[in-house]
Amino acid sequence: MLDWGIMVHYFPFLLQGAVLTLKISVFALILGFIFGISAALLKLSKNPLLRSAAGFYIWIIRSTPLLVQLFLIYFGLPQLGIDLGSFFSGVLGLALNIGAYNAEAIRGGIISVPSGQMEASRSLGMSSRLAMRRIILPQAMRIALPSLGNNFIILIKDTSLVSTITLVELTLTAQRLIGSTYKPFEMYLMAAFLYAVLTTATSLVLGRVEKRMAY
Amino acid sequence: MLDWGIMVHYFPFLLQGAVLTLKISVFALILGFIFGISAALLKLSKNPLLRSAAGFYIWIIRSTPLLVQLFLIYFGLPQLGIDLGSFFSGVLGLALNIGAYNAEAIRGGIISVPSGQMEASRSLGMSSRLAMRRIILPQAMRIALPSLGNNFIILIKDTSLVSTITLVELTLTAQRLIGSTYKPFEMYLMAAFLYAVLTTATSLVLGRVEKRMAY
Amino acid sequence: EGLDDVKKKGELTFSLTGQYPPFNFVDDKNTVTGFDVEIGKAVAERIGVTGKPVTTAWDGIIAGLIASKYDLICGSMAITEQRLKSIDFSDPYYRSGAQIFAGNSSDIGSSADLDGKKIGVTLGTTYEQWVRENIKGAEIKTYKGVPDMILETATGRIDAFVTDKIVGAMAIRDKNAPLKLVGGLLYEERMGIAMLKGNPKLKNAVNKALADMKNDGTYEKISMKWLGIDAR
Amino acid sequence: MVQMQNLHKYFGENEVLQGIDISVAKSEVVAVIGPSGSGKSTLLRCVNYLEEPTEGEIFIEGNLLNVKGMRRKEFQRHLNRIRTKVGMVFQQFNLFPHMTVLENVIEAPVHVLKKPRKQAEKAAEEILEKVGMLEKRDAYPKTLSGGQKQRVAIARALAMEPDIMLFDEATSALDPELVGEVLKTMEDLAKEGMTMIVVTHEMDFARRVADRVVFIAEGKIVEQGKPEKIFAEPDEERTKQFLGTFINGFRS
Amino acid sequence: MVQMQNLHKYFGENEVLQGIDISVAKSEVVAVIGPSGSGKSTLLRCVNYLEEPTEGEIFIEGNLLNVKGMRRKEFQRHLNRIRTKVGMVFQQFNLFPHMTVLENVIEAPVHVLKKPRKQAEKAAEEILEKVGMLEKRDAYPKTLSGGQKQRVAIARALAMEPDIMLFDEATSALDPELVGEVLKTMEDLAKEGMTMIVVTHEMDFARRVADRVVFIAEGKIVEQGKPEKIFAEPDEERTKQFLGTFINGFRS
Numbered sequence A, B: 001m002l003d004w005g006i007m008v009h010y011f012p013f014l015l016q017g018a019v020l021t022l023k024i025s026v027f028a029l030i031l032g033f034i035f036g037i038s039a040a041l042l043k044l045s046k047n048p049l050l051r052s053a054a055g056f057y058i059w060i061i062r063s064t065p066l067l068v069q070l071f072l073i074y075f076g077l078p079q080l081g082i083d084l085g086s087f088f089s090g091v092l093g094l095a096l097n098i099g100a101y102n103a104e105a106i107r108g109g110i111i112s113v114p115s116g117q118m119e120a121s122r123s124l125g126m127s128s129r130l131a132m133r134r135i136i137l138p139q140a141m142r143i144a145l146p147s148l149g150n151n152f153i154i155l156i157k158d159t160s161l162v163s164t165i166t167l168v169e170l171t172l173t174a175q176r177l178i179g180s181t182y183k184p185f186e187m188y189l190m191a192a193f194l195y196a197v198l199t200t201a202t203s204l205v206l207g208r209v210e211k212r213m214a215y
Numbered sequence C: 001e002g003l004d005d006v007k008k009k010g011e012l013t014f015s016l017t018g019q020y021p022p023f024n025f026v027d028d029k030n031t032v033t034g035f036d037v038e039i040g041k042a043v044a045e046r047i048g049v050t051g052k053p054v055t056t057a058w059d060g061i062i063a064g065l066i067a068s069k070y071d072l073i074c075g076s077m078a079i080t081e082q083r084l085k086s087i088d089f090s091d092p093y094y095r096s097g098a099q100i101f102a103g104n105s106s107d108i109g110s111s112a113d114l115d116g117k118k119i120g121v122t123l124g125t126t127y128e129q130w131v132r133e134n135i136k137g138a139e140i141k142t143y144k145g146v147p148d149m150i151l152e153t154a155t156g157r158i159d160a161f162v163t164d165k166i167v168g169a170m171a172i173r174d175k176n177a178p179l180k181l182v183g184g185l186l187y188e189e190r191m192g193i194a195m196l197k198g199n200p201k202l203k204n205a206v207n208k209a210l211a212d213m214k215n216d217g218t219y220e221k222i223s224m225k226w227l228g229i230d231a232r
Numbered sequence D, E: 001m002v003q004m005q006n007l008h009k010y011f012g013e014n015e016v017l018q019g020i021d022i023s024v025a026k027s028e029v030v031a032v033i034g035p036s037g038s039g040k041s042t043l044l045r046c047v048n049y050l051e052e053p054t055e056g057e058i059f060i061e062g063n064l065l066n067v068k069g070m071r072r073k074e075f076q077r078h079l080n081r082i083r084t085k086v087g088m089v090f091q092q093f094n095l096f097p098h099m100t101v102l103e104n105v106i107e108a109p110v111h112v113l114k115k116p117r118k119q120a121e122k123a124a125e126e127i128l129e130k131v132g133m134l135e136k137r138d139a140y141p142k143t144l145s146g147g148q149k150q151r152v153a154i155a156r157a158l159a160m161e162p163d164i165m166l167f168d169e170a171t172s173a174l175d176p177e178l179v180g181e182v183l184k185t186m187e188d189l190a191k192e193g194m195t196m197i198v199v200t201h202e203m204d205f206a207r208r209v210a211d212r213v214v215f216i217a218e219g220k221i222v223e224q225g226k227p228e229k230i231f232a233e234p235d236e237e238r239t240k241q242f243l244g245t246f247i248n249g250f251r252s
């Protein structure tokens, strides 16, 4: 039923798309992690202004589609004179998006650390900033890791949306090849396979990290 | 800068798209909840066959893009003689997708219920099925609710992908109107607004349910 | 067999993207209309059934036909060797061609000036392939629709784009798009109504309907109404 | 009432119970004491089949608990039937947090014994009265103090009209001042003639209430007998050593 | 060393401390006893400013703890400075689970006092030796028993070389058999001349180690004095009633 010849022939092209997917994912993942941790800390800060700014960021991102966010960044920002190019627009859009979800995961981790940890730290004379950095965050990260892992995996799949801003990643590669070969099943199956490889690899790496962080 | 006249004129059409989005979401949500709870229970079952079937379902869904899943259901199933039509293909695809994520959320809830609850139930002579239904699940659901809520909100936004299988939901409505009006910002902003309304309303309802379930 | 099914249903469904004015698009009442739509409906009428347009994404439009989600594609699809390998086409129902468009103040004067420039095309169209084969050193960017490419030309992220001549011309006329036509047609394209292979009865019925329309003036009326020219 | 014969339990390589024989008569109160990790909880959990004994037999009112070779379904039914006759009270209470006190107590009578709800409620109220918790019938567990929670847990077990009650350190999660009320409830129960096996660290209680004290260490019965005997003049060195930590000064 | 003057603390409407005056001399060991909810923990937490007193003053070595009108930043620095002089040991240990025993102990000396790591490690090892935990220096907290955890918590507080140590029911989360080792450590500390305020339910310990016993009920000091006096012939009815639950039989 499947046309194996076609699949073998076109696989390298899809692989090329997967490489771009991977590259975008890695950048967005790192940036999104920074956004997430910053927003989580701001949302727990004592300053009501910072707190509501972080709350607004999380709310607006989580309540609108990524597609629209990408569109506004790529097509909208240049109208304000800011042109990031498609690669960095894609990375920024994805990072802002995953950042909001990461923020909630990390905030959940932070508030899951028993309050006795902060009290013990303060009673040793640590400033709240030092206690956060040395005592609370390391424990919070471990609690948040499974959620963060979920977000990473969703991110990898969401990269398919950057095809709307001219980036030829894995999904778009498949679609282009469908356009010339008219073999949708073969192409989508290969794309699905490559996504599964990327996400499964990520899961495995995260499983390792989780084991490492266990204490 | 924005063309307000156009926005006022076209808003009702977007609203119409939002209604279809809502309809699909509700169906997929209910079905996805059933899938989720079933897969969670199967994954915790003693039968290794059922357990690995549930595990495979969760893995394959979570590691491949929804778009590909929708294509395979909508274009692939008819080749096996099963034609669900676009609406039910969309609902099924979304439900299968959210179902896998729900399963993990619910499973997390179930294993978070202290093991003493099951032991106390069994020691009162309850069968494990009865204990699951009366004692464990009610508590697990409450624990899982925030995660489930997240999934629901992501589902609403993911409905935008059913536009690829001919359903004229909110995003496609916006895109179609962009096609004829050449006003992408106006249309996408309105679409984003309507998504924000839908997701925020969902959050509020879930917040209520969460309060109700508190004990 | 295709034609009998259609007659039994009393309905002929044909698909298009709905994002390709003036051939197919949604009007200000949010209904799908345009040249393709009226042609499709007229063809259906002549077969003795009602025609019903179905909008779908271009990426999946052929897959949908193969999966029998609709009977025809009547959405400005060019007849190509590649496509003929997997689907069948009626006789051409209009002609147009690939045209280069650039910003109206651009210094690009002909296709020769395009070497090494950034060129936009819409995803999955015949233009992408042509540009790839014929313009040296071009950097190709793919978009989901013409409106995106108009925006991109305005912000200078692409230097020019290739699309259907009529589509671009209408955007300039009706939407005041700041574009100009560069040079003549790159090549001519003949658009056909696509259907599944192995349906000679359906194909004959569609061809006969088209021929009749061309003969009795219906075609010309539709074409003048939407395109301002007779595009046959 | 309850016989354990040559009971062995392994966790992996670890032999936690190394051949235990205990038999408990009707209305007898047996206190089980011993150092942490000696297998007391495991022993109690075997009586309820919350743990599967690796070897040996357990009889409840003459019925073999751990029959072999039954089909899974049937065995489960057999277990559930016996479990309704054996009440268990845990250190951590394990009340159902999503149900009120009354709902906790009637849950098993209604859904396991299939008693009519009205009747179950009436019985439950009587039992709650007995443990002094009737006024809290509509409260949720989280609003109760530890001592109150434990008394509800006892009421929940009693509502099944068990023939025997098992207590696993029922007071050790409680604040010192709350311990008294639970021990009082247990003492009352003993006086009424309930058969009881009580794992406890409360030596005073064991001394006053138990008919027999069993001292377990490293999975074996070291010594057993009347409380007066065990606490005053134990035969074994190991027993003396263990009791010493409770008797001297502040256990230093 | 520590003076509390007219200390009041409200939680909302609830006046948990209703004017407490205590002053603790250098090397004095004060035991605070009282029923659950009487405000003992709150009192101790005020000394460390983990709770903000609503009214009244606290002086640590003559320095006012709760100065008013300082800028936030400055006040935090002032607090952190004083806190390094006050060691606190919690009921729930609150060890840092992601650090080894040694890392727990050197964390604050290195990051707060900015001691060189080598030097902090050497000091930490001496303290661990003292509490009998040196051999576990590289273990993670979760591998320790409760008594061991609490001794590490004490070592962690001692590593800051505090002038005063606060203990909030340091033994009540422990199994009866593990209580002894922690009380022993605390007794040694008292003998060395550490100033200590100890909230405890261990009456034997209070009797043996404390220089003074303070009995608190409903947020007020009911009675205080030498342990011999308080335990043998308390003046107040309320004190007798409270101590009664600990003296009679098994607290029934």
Ligand SMILES: Nc1ncnc2c1ncn2[C@@H]1O[C@H](COP(=O)(O)OP(=O)(O)OP(=O)(O)O)[C@@H](O)[C@H]1O
Residues within 6 Å of the ligand: D011, D016, D034, D035, D036, D037, D038, D039, D040, D041, D042, D043
């Ligand atoms: N599910 C289990 N898996 C593996 N080992 C277990 C399990 N349950 C108990 N053990 C081990 O069996 C031994 C006996 O445990 P048990 O809980 O019966 O002791 P105990 O006498 O009740 O102690 P305590 O007084 O601390 O409650 C211990 O060494 C314990 O670590």
Ligand SMILES: Nc1ncnc2c1ncn2[C@@H]1O[C@H](COP(=O)(O)OP(=O)(O)OP(=O)(O)O)[C@@H](O)[C@H]1O
Residues within 6 Å of the ligand: E011, E016, E034, E035, E036, E037, E038, E039, E040, E041, E042, E043
């Ligand atoms: N953060 C808080 N918010 C509101 N009320 C509180 C808070 N902390 C303590 N309380 C209340 O203050 C009162 C005194 O509590 P505290 O913990 O000081 O008592 P305690 O004497 O230490 O009791 P225990 O012996 O049970 O530890 C109690 O009624 C308690 O409910």
Ligand SMILES: [Mg+2]
Residues within 6 Å of the ligand: D040, D041, D042, D168, D169
């Ligand atoms: Mg035990």
Ligand SMILES: [Mg+2]
Residues within 6 Å of the ligand: E040, E041, E042, E168, E169
């Ligand atoms: Mg306290």
